[in-house]
Amino acid sequence: MKLLTRQDLQKERVNAINKIKKQNCRILICAGTGCLAGGSEKIYNKLKEMAKEVEGVTLEFAKEAAHVGVHPSGCHGFCEMGPLVRIEPWNYLYIKVKEEDCEEIFQKTVLRGEPVEHLMYHQEDNVYQEQESIPFYAKQTRLVLKNCGHINAEDIDEYIAAGGYEALEKALFEMKPDDVIAQITESNLRGRGGGGFQTGYKWKQVARQQEKIRYVVCNGDEGDPGAFMDRSVMEGDPHKMLEGMAIAAYAVGAQEGYIYVRAEYPLAIKRLKMAIKQAEEFGLLGEDILGSGFNFTIHINRGAGAFVCGEGSALTASIEGERGMPRTKPPRTVEQGLFAKPTVLNNVETYANVPMIITNGASWYHEIGTQGSPGTKAFAITGSVNNTGLIEVPMGTTLREIVYDIGGGVKNDAAFKAVQIGGPSGGCLVSDNLDVKLDFDSLTKLGAMIGSGGLVVMDEGTCMVEVARFFMNFTQNESCGKCVPCREGTKRMLEILERIVAGNGTLEDLDLLEELGEAITATSLCGLGKSAALPVLSTLKNFRKEYEEHVVDKRCRTGNCQAMIRFIIQPEACKGCSKCARNCPVNAISGKVKEPFVINTETCIKCGACIDNCPFGAIYTEN
Missing domain, CATH: 3.40.30.10 (Glutaredoxin)
Structure with missing residues (x-):
């Protein structure tokens, strides 16, 4: 119809x-x-x-x-x-x-x-x-996620009944394109993909270009480990994102839009396709929308899972069928983006904010969050926390409120140690930061960033050196290889971290990690490369003593670094039965029958076979 x-x-x-x-x-x-x-x-x-x-x-x-x-x-x-x-x-x-x-x-x-x-x-x-009375929900302010879980995700009528497409209707019939841009600019909506760039300013730059062919692109790639905010919006409320894209297109004079979504999100792709088809059948996408004379169509492009395609120029290159790699700037995406035309590029959550700003006004939006970062932010909270899941809170909410009031505290009443925020491009917040407001500006001062919104909670049993190694391994694997600082620098940093967790690091390695990290941050081509070293630099800053224990004492206090665990036979408990020696796969245990045996720590591969076969409980591990 x-x-x-x-x-x-x-x-x-x-x-x-x-x-x-x-x-x-x-x-x-x-x-x-x-x-x-x-x-x-x-x-x-x-x-x-x-x-x-x-x-x-x-x-x-x-x-x-x-x-x-x-x-x-x-x-x-x-x-x-x-x-x-x-x-x-x-x-x-x-x-x-x-x-x-x-x-x-x-x-x-x-x-x-x-x-x-x-x-x-x-x-x-x-x-x-x-x-709504459950503490997990009661402490949230769900605006972007308001419909998720409350409407049929596959029925456009349910979205319309919930006020859907009211904002598009208002924009088309009560506002000029410049009015829409002015409203978004006044709201100070900042991009929720990680950079926090002012959305209205970006739209204004596209609208003022001489080139009349323009594009609106949605970044639904979401490559951060542990992040699923955008996926949940695409699966649970796809029309909200489509409506935001249509309003952006009207504002900047675009007639075509592209959604770039990773192929690992099959359900999101399925529901986006359904939503686009329904919107076209209802005349809310396509030619002469609601008789307004405005035309806008949306296409879906599936990404192959390259983390670097979260960067704007790499993403548009991938849509064009080229290898997804960043390019030097200028020109920027707003000047020459998709198909070398002016392009508005925002992520899913940013577009999902647009309809409610147009409907309720910029002053309403400023009542939520902080002055510099109005509105809400969706976070995926995972790790060592009792209530894992997807949450939405006003900008400026403290980490303590998220971890303890919404997240229900650290699992098993363990001590809080840190939060990795913003995925591999973010940094660590520690116990001293529990009362810091989570907004763009506050986190920048701490050398961290909101990123797309991943929050991985870690307790006292987490090895921060291994955390840094894990994220550096991810970043190094995902480097597109175009620029030397990222391609070679992350590889060298990973080699050093692997050396440290293997028990072969030195104090000089810590200085070299800092030097490399600062060089990569200063000289990499794109934003992803510039933030690649953040997990290492922030853990070095906040947990240097833990690094020093790894390289000086050859000890991992948490016992997570397997290479540093030592298997020891207690002489007073050993009966000399030789079972441990007979079951050791590398012959690392020696001794005489009926006398205490000894483990050669240089040869030992830490497989644990000796502990499994000792009938007297004479073997223990030491971190």
């Missing part, structure tokens, strides 16, 4: 709202990637089948005929507790649901309106029935 005018869209919104109101019970099953991996598709199919059987039956709680809606939603965010099922109008949230729970859910909740308490979130003696 094509909507030809603004009035048609308004009528469709009324129809969509009424359609939802007819469902006196709505079941929203999390169908994000995480919950699907946990079996939520089986739960959806089971509940869908059961709903068909009761359609038209009188409901006990409502005394009226049943109209039960069973819908696949996007990610609810509380990934630690998936698969998740939300049931309205009571807003019950059931956690860790299994297929065999469906019968009880249907009999008690759907037919009688009663809660199934053993499937609800418990904390100490509290049972949280409503989703």
Whole structure:
């Protein structure tokens, strides 16, 4: 059904709202990637089948005929507790649901309106029935993620009913392109892909170019380990991103847009394709949108998973069919981007902010977050924290609030050690930084960055040298190789770190790591190269003593660096049975029968066979 005018869209919104109101019970099953991996598709199919059987039956709680809606939603965010099922109008949230729970859910909740308490979130003696009352959600401000988990991710009518495409309608019929740019500029929306560049200024630069062919590009590549914010928006609320892109296109005079999304996100690609097709059928994408004379089409390009394609010029080169490699600047993307034409390039979360700014105004947006970084930020919180998942908080929220109030604290009540923020391009925040506000400017002063929003929490059992080695290994593997500082510098840094965790490092290596890191930061071609050394430099700054223990004492205090573990036989406990020596694969154990045996630490490969075969518990490890 094509909507030809603004009035048609308004009528469709009324129809969509009424359609939802007819469902006196709505079941929203999390169908994000995480919950699907946990079996939520089986739960959806089971509940869908059961709903068909009761359609038209009188409901006990409502005394009226049943109209039960069973819908696949996007990610609810509380990934630690998936698969998740939300049931309205009571807003019950059931956690860790299994297929065999469906019968009880249907009999008690759907037919009688009663809660199934053993499937609800418990904390100490509290049972949280409503989703919004759970501490994980209560401490958040979900704006970009507002619809995720609350609407059918595959139905455009549900998005329209939730206020979708109101902003596009307002922009097309009540604002000029310059007004849109002025609104975004006044809001001070900063790019959520990592750089924090002012979105309105970027749009203004594209709009003022002499070249009339312009493009709008969305970066949905999201290559940071542990990050899944953009993926969740594309899976759970794809129309919000499409609407933001369409508004950007109207503002800068573009008629074509491209979404660059990694091939490892098949569900996101599937739902984006569905959303684009639905929007085209409704006349919200394509020719003469709502009779306004504005034309805009969107294409999807799948990336092959190269981390460097998160950089703007590498991304546009990849869309063009070239090898994804950064180029020297100027000219910048806003001047010569995709196909050498002026290009607006923002990430998924940035575009998802646009509709609500146009609808509510720049002053409303400034009421959220900080003066220099208004709005909210979505974070993927993972690692050694009790509540892992996807969260959204106002800019300026402290790390303590995220880790302890929303994340529920460090696992097993262990001591907090650090957070790696911003993925491999970010840096470490330590316990002294727990009360630092998380916004663009505050983190820059600490030598860290928000990045795309990954937060990996680490406890006292984490080796920070190994953390630095892990991220440097990732960065070195993902280097495109175009510039010498990144290509060769990251390789040398990785070799040094591997030498250190193998127990062969020296104090000179620490000085060399700093020297290399600073050189790479200063001279690399692109932003990814310039931030490649940040994990190493920040851990060196905050945990230098731990590095020194590795190179001087040949000791890893956490026991994570296998090469530094020493296997020792206690002479007083050893009976000289020789079982350890007979089972050692490298003949590292010697001695005489009925006398204490000895392990040659130089030969020992730390396989643990000696401990497994010692009947007297005479062998122990020392970090």
